[in-house]
Amino acid sequence: MKKSMNCLMVLLALGIPVFAKATIGEVIPPYTVTKVIVDKSLPKGEAKFVFTCHDIGDSMGKKKVLYSVNGKDYTASLSATNSFTAMVSPGKYRFQFYIDIDSEELETDSIEIKDRNKTEVDLYFRKTKELRPMKKPVIYLYPEKETAVNVRLDVKDGLQFTYPLYKNGWQFTANPNGDLEFGDKTFGYLFWEGMARFETNDISSNAGFVVDKDELTSFFENKLAEMGLSAKERADFITYWNPLMLKNDAYYIRFLFNEQVEKYAELTIEPKPDHVFRVFMVWTPIDCGIQLLLPTKQKLPSVKREGFTVIEWGGTEWDPEKP
Numbered sequence: 214m215k216k217s218m219n220c221l222m223v224l225l226a227l228g229i230p231v232f233a234k235a236t237i238g239e240v241i242p243p244y245t246v247t248k249v250i251v252d253k254s255l256p257k258g259e260a261k262f263v264f265t266c267h268d269i270g271d272s273m274g275k276k277k278v279l280y281s282v283n284g285k286d287y288t289a290s291l292s293a294t295n296s297f298t299a300m301v302s303p304g305k306y307r308f309q310f311y312i313d314i315d316s317e318e319l320e321t322d323s324i325e326i327k328d329r330n331k332t333e334v335d336l337y338f339r340k341t342k343e344l345r346p347m348k349k350p351v352i353y354l355y356p357e358k359e360t361a362v363n364v365r366l367d368v369k370d371g372l373q374f375t376y377p378l379y380k381n382g383w384q385f386t387a388n389p390n391g392d393l394e395f396g397d398k399t400f401g402y403l404f405w406e407g408m409a410r411f412e413t414n415d416i417s418s419n420a421g422f423v424v425d426k427d428e429l430t431s432f433f434e435n436k437l438a439e440m441g442l443s444a445k446e447r448a449d450f451i452t453y454w455n456p457l458m459l460k461n462d463a464y465y466i467r468f469l470f471n472e473q474v475e476k477y478a479e480l481t482i483e484p485k486p487d488h489v490f491r492v493f494m495v496w497t498p499i500d501c502g503i504q505l506l507l508p509t510k511q512k513l514p515s516v517k518r519e520g521f522t523v524i525e526w527g528g529t530e531w532d533p534e535k536p
Contacts, residue, residue: 244321245335252331260303260326263333266295268340269312279311303328312338317413340413346373347478349453350493350527352403353446354387357521360484362387367479368407376404391445402449409477411495411531420511421467423499429455429464436468440492441516442524450526454494457530461498469493470514480525487520494528 255261266278276291282299283306289297299308303326310319316338326332347368354362365382366372372379377395383403386394393400424432430451437447458464474491482489516524 243319243337243339245337246324246332247335248331248333249326250331251329253329255329255331257328258302260301260328261331262299262301262306262308262324262326263331264297264299264308264310265333265335266291266310266312267335267337269295269316269338281309282306301326303330310336310338316340345409345411345529345531347405347407347409347493347527348529350405350478350525351449352405352480353391353401353524354393354403354482354486355391355518355522355524356387356389358389360387360521361385362393363483364403365481366405367481368405368409369477370408370410372405372407374404374406376400379405407478411477411529420509421465422510423463423465425463426459426461429458432466436513439513439515441490441518442492442526446524446526454496454528458496458498463499465497465499467495467511468513469495474525474527482523484521486523488517489523489525490514490516491525493526495531496528497531 252261264280276295278289278291278297280287280289280299282301287299289299291297305323305325307323308321317340319336319338321334324332324334352364354364356362361384363382363384366379377383377385377398377400383395385400388394391401393403422432422436433451433455434447437450442450469492471489471491474493480489480491516522
């Protein structure tokens, strides 16, 4: 039961429509009414909601939550268990909740409560930003002729490792076959890793792919070819990521492209390439008895390999249950 609930919360955080096997056809919202009981300690004409906030992280130092009841605003202090109480008259109520700037506002449907009832509700807040590693982005450069190139990289939350060593940029000679000459050393690509505070709407979406573990290789071969990556680039991608994605039954995969990647890691290249194609994979493990539906498969752009062309790929695991 605990495993199923953990998986359910992962999928909810991803924004994926979820259909639990025990409740086929029921869409699970980001809040759950967990208990409704008669509370004899309440006087006639009164009722009580008890809300418990989940996934609020360490940003709730003040232990406050702003909320509205049918449009009227209130502020509540959270208990040690991140709970608070709202006293109401019997009736139907819509609630809105706000925790902080890093979490999305949560809104309920109409919830009916009867006289002298206590209704307990669990609230699950979805983060607007998540600090995640940008793993093994590699940059390939293919000029039309031997060219002196300067590459600068601005990673918003900091570079952690580069190879060759990044010193206020990379300066080298690029060749049409992809060889990058740094003095007497030759590299096949530029390697870097860093951290980024991803916007949740970028890394979680109902547009993407659910792929079984045994189908990862063929999935990557087909999708990367569709994007226009070369056989070598596809092989580098697959041999790096596939071994890291064998522990779970299936994966939710979504790709970010040029403008989305640029928000977290600005890439400046001189002379300016004719075409730059940046692709960044976000993957989430799925290992549970949950049925899920993706209403749309993500549309994938492709690179034009004409003139001076630059290709970059990277990725990150996003598991909402992990810090």
